[in-house]
Amino acid sequence: MPDLPFACRCGRLRGHLSDMDPSAYTHIVCHCxxxxxxxxxxxxxxxxxxxxxxxxxxxxxxDEGGENLRVFRHTAKGALRWYATCCDTPLFYTxxxxxxxxxxxxxxxxxxxxxxxxxxxFVPTGSGHRHKGALRMVGRMATRMAAxxxxxxxxxxxxxxxxxxxxxxxxxxxxxxxAAALMGVRQS
Ligand SMILES: [Zn+2]
Ligand SMILES: [Zn+2]
Numbered sequence: 001m002p003d004l005p006f007a008c009r010c011g012r013l014r015g016h017l018s019d020m021d022p023s024a025y026t027h028i029v030c031h032c033x034x035x036x037x038x039x040x041x042x043x044x045x046x047x048x049x050x051x052x053x054x055x056x057x058x059x060x061x062x063d064e065g066g067e068n069l070r071v072f073r074h075t076a077k078g079a080l081r082w083y084a085t086c087c088d089t090p091l092f093y094t095x096x097x098x099x100x101x102x103x104x105x106x107x108x109x110x111x112x113x114x115x116x117x118x119x120x121x122f123v124p125t126g127s128g129h130r131h132k133g134a135l136r137m138v139g140r141m142a143t144r145m146a147a148x149x150x151x152x153x154x155x156x157x158x159x160x161x162x163x164x165x166x167x168x169x170x171x172x173x174x175x176x177x178x179a180a181a182l183m184g185v186r187q188s
Contacts, residue, residue: 004053004112006105008084008091013065015158017055017105020112025055026140027107027114031129032122033185034074035093038081040184041072041177042088048186051107053114054137056144057094057157060103066158072171074178080170082159098160101145101153 001021007014017025028051035050062069068086073079082092093104107114119133148154159167173181 002112004110004114006091006110008065008068008087008089008109010084010087010089012086013062013068013084013089013091015060015062015064017053017110018059018061020055020059022115024059024144025053025114026118026137027116028052028054028119028121028133028137029117030104030121031124033182034078034081036185037074037178037181038083038090038093041074041173041181042083042090044088044090046185047108049120051114051117052104053107053110054102054104054141056101056148056153057098057103057159058101058148058153060092060105060158062158069158069168070171071159071166071168072173074173074181076172078172080159080166092159094159096166098157098164099149099154101148102141103159 001019003016003018004020005016029049030052031049036046039047068084070085071080071082080094083090090106091109095102119137121131122129161167
């Protein structure tokens with residue numbers, strides 16, 4: 001099964017996603033403010049939508065430059081937004097609990113053919129937003145989580161230690177930082 005390499009923009013932090021056969025991941029696009037504000041918070045342009053490879057954490061392997069991995073949360077309840085501090089590149093998001101297994105890998109940092117987009121989240125409409133293909137996305141996520149919880153594979157993760165605490169202490173954005181990040185997200 002193929003491995004897909006990933007790297008931050010400067011290349012100091014690099015690694016690979018292992019065993020990426022099509023059943024092991026879901027290629028989605030998310031339009032939500034939080035995914036986009038992860039870029040603007042780090043000083044990058046608003047991508048307007050973010051391609052994401054949804055897979056499980058045991059398939060993420062950091063091969064070099066792991067000391068550059070940092071993490072922030074948009075709010076005290078927000079998901080963990082992992083990035084490379086060497087060049088401020090957003091790389092991953094995970095839930096707060098290792099047992100949930102799930103990880104989203106920013107597709108713009110992955111080298112390889114990810115195939116078609118299977119679902120889209122928070123697609124803007126005139127009056128709000130809608131999701132396309134979300135049921136399938138959530139279903140696949142749940143299947144991966146159940147299997148890896150049963151066989152203990154959830155423990156194999158670069159993001160959490162053996163006690164289930166984040167590998168690096170998360171920084172929660174201040175209200176000002178959060179506002180500035182959202183300001184950079186173009187409202188559609
Ligand atoms: Zn870098
Ligand atoms: Zn999103």
